[in-house]
Amino acid sequence: MSVTSSDPRIAGARAAPKRGIRFSWSDPLFRAIIWQIVIVGIVVGIGWYLVHNTMQNLAARRIATGFDFLDRVAGIPIGESMIAYDSSVHTxxxxxxxxxxxxxxxxxxxxxxxxxxxxxxxxxxxxxxxxxxxxxxxxxxxxxxxxxxxxxxxxxxxxxxxxxxxxxxSIGDTAFLSNRGIKLPLLEWQTAYGFALLGLAAGIAATIWWSRRASRVQEQTGVRPSVWPVAIGGMVVLPLAIWALFGAPLVLDIPALRGFNFQGGGTxxxxxxxxxxxxxxxxxxxxxxxxxxxxxxxxxxxxxxxxxxxxxxxxxxxxxxxxxxxxxxxxxxxxxxxxxxxxxxxxxxxxxxxxxxxxxxxxxxxxxxxxxxxxxxxxxxxxxxxxxxxxxxxxxxxxxxxx
Amino acid sequence: MRWNGAGALALMAGLAVSLGFAQPATAQGSGSATLDAAKTRAQILCGISGQVPGFSLPDSQGVMRGLDADTCRAIAAAAVGDATKVKFVPTTTQNRFTALQSGEVDLLSRTTTWTLGREGNLGLLFAWVNYYDGTGFLVKKSSGVDSAKKMDGATICVQPGTSTELAIADFYRVNKMKFTPILIQDLPELQGAFLSGRCDAYSTDASALATFRFSQGPKAADLVLLPEIISKEPLGVMVRKGDDKWFDIVRWTFIALITAEEKGVTAANVDSMLTSTDPDIRRLLGVDGDLGKALGLDNKWAYNVIKQVGNFGEMWDRNITPMGVPRSINNLWTKGGLQYAPPMR
Missing domain, CATH: 1.10.3720.10 (MetI-like)
Structure with a gap:
């Protein structure tokens, strides 16, 4: 409701509370409160009726209710999943x-x-x-x-x-495209990758710090020091160097056709x-x-x-x-x-x-x-x-x- | 009918709301709210699949054909006296139980497997089995596979929300093999994925596989039904719990169909059978006794069913035999099958 209006009718309504509520149908504030109560009552009543009647009918029809089923073993097969799933174990x-x-x-x-x-x-x-x-x-x-x-x-x-x-x-017998989807080789995880990722994180932090410094220098001198050498050094050279230090391990899980379908790799x-x-x-x-x-x-x-x-x-x-x-x-x-x-x-x-x-x-x-x-x-x-x-x-x- | 996710969601949400507004069943009239409602609208509402040849699929004139469709007609003949008074309501594997629970249909005759979970949790009852089935696999001949045990690592097309998907998961677990499921709701879309080679195998009830293979015409020879049947799938007719009178009508209509086959009563000879001296036939056709009244129906109920739809054997010969599927365990118990009618007396 707008109180900035210059409409005299609304100005009158604003003045009403000063007199307090009169318990009379002619008092607009009293009427407004009654209507609010009636509307809220109807909404709550319909909601209560729906819930109550649903529960009653479900019980009358002997239909199970509640969320207990979430803990039951599912048994339903699922084709693709980002987390481990076995239909005979999981819920x-x-x-x-x-x-x-x-x-x-x-x-x-x-x-x-x-x-x-x-x-x-x-x-x-x-x-x-x-x-x-x-x-x-x-x-x-x-x-x-x-x-x-x-x-x-x-x-x-x-x-x-x-x-x-x-x-x-196929692309060089490592990646395959068929009506079963795209099959890609997957990197097998090595400890070296963990350290390389740490190096990458350090590189990103250094780049952000250098970029902020460059902005400060630009504000003071008007000349912006170039950021890209730090970015390449920190985010490309450093992780690669760490990886090389560990002997540059690289094991690919390459999909191969076995039986009905490709086994291994990512899909x-x-x-x-x-x-x-x-x-x-x-x-x-x-x-x-x-x-x-x-x-x-x-x-x-x-x-x-x-x-x-x-x-x-x-x-x-x-x-x-x-x-x-x-x-x-x-x-x-x-x-x-x-x-x-x-x-x-x-x-x-x-x-x-x-x-x-x-x-x-x-x-x-x-x-x-x-x-x-x-x-x-x-x-x-x-x-x-x-x-x-x-x-x-x-x-x-x-x-x-x-x- | 093209299935669409948003539509089904809206439908289910609508059903949930209508369940909220539905009044508890009241005991009046015949003692069966479902029967009273069917008589008032002079029609029964029967949930079917509408997509499975041999069970329920519209023919070129738009008439629903199949064993499930004829089961609906038999119930209509018994309940309202006219086998044509059926409204066929197509349901998906995912909304079928909700449709029955909420009263959108009076019964479900939709290649649905009788399981404990469905009777225990869903508030539904299986009245009788109209087809003893089992999960099978259909593969392409070119794949060279001749046994389900050789399908380790296979991709399998299956409809979600079916007992089939649970049966396959169990089968693969028991045999320590792995598979990739492709779950598509819409049946034609799923079958298309199998035919295009997205899946190595298509799995569902062996009956549906046989009729699907048959419907491929000349290309049927390229598809092979594997010999293993990996689960028991008794396909039944379902009703809601809480209306026992209606349950009796559905169950005994089916038993009447089998009794008629046992006694050799057919649509063609039912009129002359009215003068039979066999007490079983006389009771079945309502000449003697009050069996119909006991169900809250006319004493001529079974006569109407047999006259208008035929006996169970006739339903089978009309719908399943043309698909090239043998009767085997679905035969009468006297012929080595499982269909056995309790005494009607």
Whole structure:
């Protein structure tokens, strides 16, 4: 409610409390309080009725309730998992955690890739290169106008069209592409890597310290000492030197065709790939439009002023236009990130086991629909609110720095 | 029907809410709330799959065909006197139990395995088994595999939320082998993944594998059904707990179908059988006794079922035999099978 209004009616309402509450229907404050009580009472009453009646009906139908099933051995097979999972040992609780991790995995990778591709395409649409501008415009229009589910099924079918494992396309017999996914060699862990990583961390710290010092020197003298020699020395040469000191151990776990499929190495499954490609290309189409509109929202005078200073096109875009465009871009970007995360639930259609897929299976094997649906809602609410909070924080930071 | 994740979620959330509003069943009329409701709307609501040839799949005229569909028709003939008064409600493996629990369907006739967990936890009852089945594997002939024991490391296509996925996990654990599951909800999409070579094997009930193989036409010869049947899958007809009268009707309608086959009563000869002197047949067809009344139905209930749908053997011959699946353990007990009707008296 606005108290700054000069509307005389509202001014009158503001004056009322000074007289205190009269227990009369003609007192606006009294009426307001009564209405609040009635509305809260209705909401609480409906909520209580729903919960009570659900419990009563579940009991009447002898349907088990409660979250005890989370501790029961799951027995459901899971195709891909970031943490160890054995269906004969682990519980439904762990299976659901795997689902959450899988959802987070595809969402985080998807958000990063969609942002990069979307930004490039958005800038491309504004390019003076006729071909580039038309191609990106075509991409945006086609991708945005086809339902995501169809795109996912399209990508999944395309990936199934790849050759079978025995005729897989290979890169030097170490990495393979087949309809079972991408098989990559994995590094086998050595103690030397631990020390090399410590060296890398030290290198990063040194680079940050040197960069801050460079800024201080620049403020005092106007000349910025170059940072790159420290960066290369600390983050590339130092870790490599440590690794070489340990005798440069390098053991690769190379995938090899044995029996039905490749054994060893790491796998990127067709299900994950199809979901990621679909989500990234689809969301990038929307992000491209947000970036384009954000850039165009910056007044043309900014471009002209920068050109008048003799700056190059790339520098103008990076240093002048994008920072201002970000203020327009960030808020709608948040909803695209939320969309991508929520759209990842379409994974069920192509067999990637995200939280919805695993929760659905759990629901079916245990029959506890209400509990499982509540878990799914809680998971998405938590992820979405986290994204929102982070983006709001970032938005506030951009606004503060720039204004 | 293309299955979509958001839609199913919305459906399930809706069901959860409708469960919240549903009133407890009241005992009035025939003593069966489900039967009373079916009579009022002059129709029964039957949950089926709608995607499995031989069990429930619409034909070119859009008429639902199959053993499960005919089971629904038999119940309709018994309950409301007309086998055509069935509304077929397609359900997925994942929303089928919720659909039955919430009252969206009156019974589930959907190649669903009878297990303790489902009766104990879900508030549901299995009335009778209409198909004794088991989990099998279908592989491509080109893979050269001739036994399930040789499938270590295989990728297997399976529908999530089924007893099949649990059976495979058990089988692989017992035999100390590893497998990669590909779990896709939508049946045509799953079968497509198998045919395209994403999976080495497609696993589900052996009956569904046989009918799927049959539906491939000339390409059926490229697919091999492995000899191992790794689990028991008695596929049954399910109802809600708490309406025992309705449970009786569903169970005894099925027993009537088997009794009719045992006694040689068919759709063609049921009228002449009315004058039979066999007391079992006379009781079955309602000429003597009050068996129908005991169920809260007309005494002609079994006559209606047999006249309009035929006996169990006729249902089998109409739907399963054309798929090239032998009757084997699904035969009558007198012919070496498991179907055995308790006495109707």
């Amino acid at each position: 439904y609780g762990r299976a659901l955690v795997i689902g959450v991790l899988n959802t987070l995995q595809v969402s985080v990778v998807g958000i990063i890739l969609a942002t990069i591709i979307g930004t490039l395409v958005g800038i491309g649409r504004l390019s003076s290169n006729w071909l580039l501008a038309r191609l990106t415009a075509f991409y945006v229009e086609v991708i945005r106008d086809i339902p995501l589910l169809l795109q996912l099924l399209f990508w999944y079918t395309m990936l199934q069209g790849l050759p079978p494992p025995r005729q897989a396309w 990127i499954s067709p299900e994950f790939s199809a979901l990621l490609i679909g989500l990234v290309t689809y969301t990038a189409g929307f992000i491209a439009e947000i970036v384009r509109s954000g850039i165009q929202a910056v007044p043309n005078g900014q471009w002209e002023a920068a050109r008048a200073l003799g700056l190059r096109h790339g520098v103008i875009l990076r240093q002048i236009i994008l920072p201002q465009a970000l203020r327009v871009i960030i808020p709608p970007m948040t909803s695209q990130y939320l969309n991508l995360t929520k759209n990842s639930s379409l994974a069920v259609a192509i067999g990637f086991q995200d939280i919805v897929s695993i929760a659905n299976t759990t629901l079916n094997q245990t029959g506890q629909a209400i509990e499982v649906i509540a878990i799914i809602m809680a998971v998405y609410l938590t992820i979405s609110l986290s994204i929102s909070l982070f983006m709001n924080w970032y938005n506030a930071r951009i606004a503060l720095v720039e204004r």
